[in-house]
Amino acid sequence: MANTSSARKRVRAAQRKHDRNRAVRSAVRTAVAKARRAVGGEEAPELGRLATSALDKAAEHGVLHPRNVARRKSRLMRALAAATAQPAAGARRAAAQGTKSKSTASQRKTAAGKAKPVTKTVRTAQRSRRSAGSETERD
Numbered sequence: 001m002a003n004t005s006s007a008r009k010r011v012r013a014a015q016r017k018h019d020r021n022r023a024v025r026s027a028v029r030t031a032v033a034k035a036r037r038a039v040g041g042e043e044a045p046e047l048g049r050l051a052t053s054a055l056d057k058a059a060e061h062g063v064l065h066p067r068n069v070a071r072r073k074s075r076l077m078r079a080l081a082a083a084t085a086q087p088a089a090g091a092r093r094a095a096a097q098g099t100k101s102k103s104t105a106s107q108r109k110t111a112a113g114k115a116k117p118v119t120k121t122v123r124t125a126q127r128s129r130r131s132a133g134s135e136t137e138r139d
């Protein structure tokens with residue numbers, strides 16, 4: 001137990017902040033959960049906007065870390081974008097049948113017919129080599 005009056009006051013203040021932060025975190029989780037459940041529905045964009053707003057406010061007030069908020073918003077936006085993107089007709093049929101279509105298998109390869117490199121570093125190196133080669137060809 002706190003012995004001084006200032007220590008007792010800090011305990012009371014900490015309890016108030018704890019209760020307020022807990023309520024904000026709960027509201028954020030609820031907003032994100034509603035947006036995730038609505039993915040693919042017509043109210044998804046509005047719920048996504050409300051969820052990102054709640055996340056931003058929580059970061060602004062110091063309830064959640066800004067990087068945590070950025071990560072959550074990124075994941076939510078990716079889920080919403082994936083749901084709104086229309087798959088190719090062959091992919092839709094294959095998904096309905098539970099099999100992979102030829103178009104989805106061929107999309108994994110680049111235009112040159114090679115599989116994509118695994119790491120970003122390898123992709124960056126290849127891109128810089130390609131661009132360096134194209135500059136010398138133009139001159």
